[in-house]
Amino acid sequence: MSQSHTLTNPLLAPWNTPFEAPPFSEIRPEHFQPAFEAAFASHANEIAAIRDNPEKPTFENTILAMERAGRDLDRVFSVFFNLTGADTSDTLQKIEREIAPAYTRHLSAIYLDGDLFARIKSLYDSRKAVDLSPEQARVLDRYHIRFTQNGAGLAPAEKRRLAEINERLSVLGTTFGQNVLADERSYALVLDGAEDLAGLPDFVIESAAEAARDRGLPGKHVITLSRSSIEPFLQYSARRDLREAAFRAWTSRGETGETDNRPIIAETVRLRAERARLLGYDSFAAYRLKDTMAGSPEAALDLLQAVWTPAREQALREQAALQALIAEEGGNFDIKPWDWRYYAERRRKAEFDLQESEIKPYLQLEKMIEAAFYTANRLFGLTFSERDDVPIYHPDMRVWEVKDAENNHIGLFFGDYFARASKRSGAWMNSFRDQHKLDGDTRPIIANVMNFAKAAPGSPCLLSFDDARTLFHEFGHALHGLLSDVTYPSIAGTNVSRDFVEFPSQLYEHWLERPEILKRFALHYRTGEPMPDALIERLLKARRFNQGFATVEYCASALIDMDFHRMTDPGDLDVTAFEAESLKRIGMPEAITMRHRPPHFLHVFQGGGYSAAYYSYLWSEVLDADGFEAFEQADDIFDSETAGRLKEFVYSAGNRREPMDAYMAFRGRPPKQDALLRGRGLV
Incomplete structure (x- = not known):
């Protein structure tokens, strides 16, 4: 040019x-x-x-x-x-x-x-x-x-083959992601009339109406495959047939017709195994985990298995309780995956006098954004000023300038919160520019991308508690990028090992659950009244509810990811049979599916960032559960000394030192696994 x-x-x-x-x-x-x-x-x-x-x-x-x-x-x-x-x-x-x-x-x-x-x-x-x-x-x-x-x-011939493999894997990953997006864009469960809306609370009906308007169906109601659309539908819909239809569409993304990702998975796994052999490793998992905190597949599996066993036992107890509830209500069927969320919500109401529809009116998106900013201010002295003069790529986006306690410019933060057909599912943090000091002080530009269901015009966007936790999680990633304070861009921000990068984000989730935050920002969207103490107490008591289910659906995905990538010679891989055999081996409860089935496992098969490394969320949870106890032991969730160490050795440090050294500099000792098990209610 x-x-x-x-x-x-x-x-x-x-x-x-x-x-x-x-x-x-x-x-x-x-x-x-x-x-x-x-x-x-x-x-x-x-x-x-x-x-x-x-x-x-x-x-x-x-x-x-x-x-x-x-x-x-x-x-x-x-x-x-x-x-x-x-x-x-x-x-x-x-x-x-x-x-x-x-x-x-x-x-x-x-x-090369x-x-x-x-x-x-x-x-x-x-x-x-x-x-x-x-x-x-x-x-x-x-x-x-x-x-x-x-x-x-490598030798020249091996280099040529490695380059061929890398190029082919990039094609496969791109096609995989585009196939999943195509399935998500093409699906719409149209709810037509009061019978189809049975059991749905107002906030689900309103978001379904907005989704219908977005798809050119005014006057109708549409459930999409965005998690913030389909999960509330599965929680509340009294129509078992519609729950099954929606659930099957959700879990079969990337598995049919022209968008069938199973041949892509088979080829990807074969090429990754060959790539590892060229580089001198027994398996792709061994290659992938060499430069991580875990260090080996065996170490990662030890953690997964230590959590899987009590989680599965807990999930089976939860399943029995839900089956009993079905029987009490006159149901003559075995619980299926499309039933679990519906009856779990009913059980939560019965046992804790708590249901999501009671919580959601207090969790306005706008207030949860404020809560995340407030927490960052109390911990790190940051302030956020919204700007309307910075270019954006979609009208729904928002931009804030971030400054420190001395009013110095820290960076820009973009928020892109709503689901749309042009956006892939999930939630993530992106960087438009990393921080560094090579030639002056280059400040970062960081974005959080979510997929919350958009409310009707004039109505506030209300979040589930899981949605609010996701917002805090991704904002933790954003702070990792914004607070970066290193000289060299290659080690800035989130450029750390995969099983450490989730630590700052998962740690940040803990502040959402604190009464100090909920009392201040969980305000009813109609009355402006704060969430009552009794409701907060019930909410916090119930936070370990259904944790067997949540842990099993996550761990199953992590274990099968590891199964795929521990193979030394995948050969003619039948992805469907392999999935079934792996689930049978670990004793997967039939009423639960993986959080991400292989055909739409974007973490692992789109770009490969979490390939053989999906375990890292659990590894980081050991760190975040143990790490937050440092604030609890200080009797102040905003303790300045603890927050100072956290900023110096974690959020601002990038990849300046080995992850375990960074953690120990913050915490003063290695992490202890028992905090994770306590947090999930598995001990």
């Missing part, structure tokens, strides 16, 4: 926007392909200059130069892949199918460059004789690990 075209492409031209945020209003789909081509070329030239530098390798002319390289590519990549997840289109999906393998080829060319790796290895081998700061030594170590884990030390 010529210089003149570069300056006219908004992805590559200077961003003359507030805080140099992406100029979304100027960006069109046709800008991405040429922007990627130009960014690939410029990055390749920068890497070549580093590789071909005739001077002896130094940290400055090799590692620091690589940290500075590829800034155009970082900008284009961050905007494009944020949009393909949060506000995609047929045009963007077509570009994604072309760009994903091209991006992988580009990275493979870098990681023998001369470039020779410079890095020379520095690494002589690192003790070089005067490096602790942070520089850490960055050098991460580069060496990254290159070796990506095949830099």
Whole structure:
């Protein structure tokens, strides 16, 4: 791309926007392909200059130069892949199918460059004789690990095969995600008339009406496959036949017709196993967990099994109680997965005098956002000011400027909260720009993306307690990005090991459950009255309710993820049979399904970020359960000394040190597993 075209492409031209945020209003789909081509070329030239530098390798002319390289590519990549997840289109999906393998080829060319790796290895081998700061030594170590884990030390023929595998995996992952989104976009359970609405509270009916309007069906009510739509329907619908229809559609995403992901899974698992063998590992799980806190599949499985056994026993007791409730009400059927949430809600009402419809009027989205901000202010001194002058990619988005206690600019926070057909399901944190200090203080731009059911115009969006917990969870990730305070971008923010990255987010969830937060922000949307003490007490007493079910559906997904990736030679894999055999082996209760069945397991098969690592939520829960006890032991959930250590060694530290060292610097000792079991009510 010529210089003149570069300056006219908004992805590559200077961003003359507030805080140099992406100029979304100027960006069109046709800008991405040429922007990627130009960014690939410029990055390749920068890497070549580093590789071909005739001077002896130094940290400055090799590692620091690589940290500075590829800034155009970082900008284009961050905007494009944020949009393909949060506000995609047929045009963007077509570009994604072309760009994903091209991006992988580009990275493979870098990681498999023998001369470039020779410079890095020379520095690494002589690192003790070089005067490096602790942070520089850490960055050098991460580069060496990254290159070796990506095949830099392989023979030429093995490198070629590894590059082929990487490119094919990128194609498979892209197709997998697009298939799931296609199934989610195409499905709508239309509720027509009072009989179809039986049992549904007003907030479910209102959100279903809004979903129908979004799909061009005014006057109707629609249940979608967004979790915030279908889970309340399964909790409250008195129509067992409709619950079954919706549940089967939800759990069969990515399993039928043109969007059948099972052949993709089989090929992905085979290629990942081959990739691991090329790199000298017995299995993909062994390769994947080498650079994690767990260190090995065996360590991860030990934790999963320690939780699975008591969780399964608890779930079977819960199942028996629900079956008894069905019998009491005259039902003559065995409980099925589409019945569990409905009867669990009825049981919760009977045992705790509590139901979701009683809680939800107090959990306004706006107030929960305020609660998350307030918690960050009390812990870390942050303030949030909403801005209307920063470009956004969808009208529903909101933007806040974040400042510290001294009124210094910390970063921008984007909130994209509502489900829509152009957004993949789930909730996540994204970064449009990471923090670093290479050339001045570059401040981060962080986004939280949710899929809450949108309320009717003029009505507040009301959240379930699980929705509110999700908001706090993702905001914990956002703070990990916003508070980052390191020099080098490769170790900034959430660029930490997979089984540590969930610790800051899961830890943040704990503040939502505290009466200090609920009394202040859980305000009834009609009266403005705070949640009554008696209701808070019942809510907190019931928080361990149904934990056998919740733990089993999660652990089953983590165990099968590990089963797929511990195979040394998957051969001609029958995904459906493999799933069934794995569930039988672990004794999966028939009335519960996995939280994510393989055909729509985006964590594992879309981009692979959690492949062989879905266990990491549980691993991090050991840390967060134990970590929050530090505040409880201080008798102050906002204790400044404890919060100061948490900020210094976790939220702001990026990947400056090994995760266990970071945790111990915060906590003063290693984590203890019993806090997790207590928190889930499994002891």
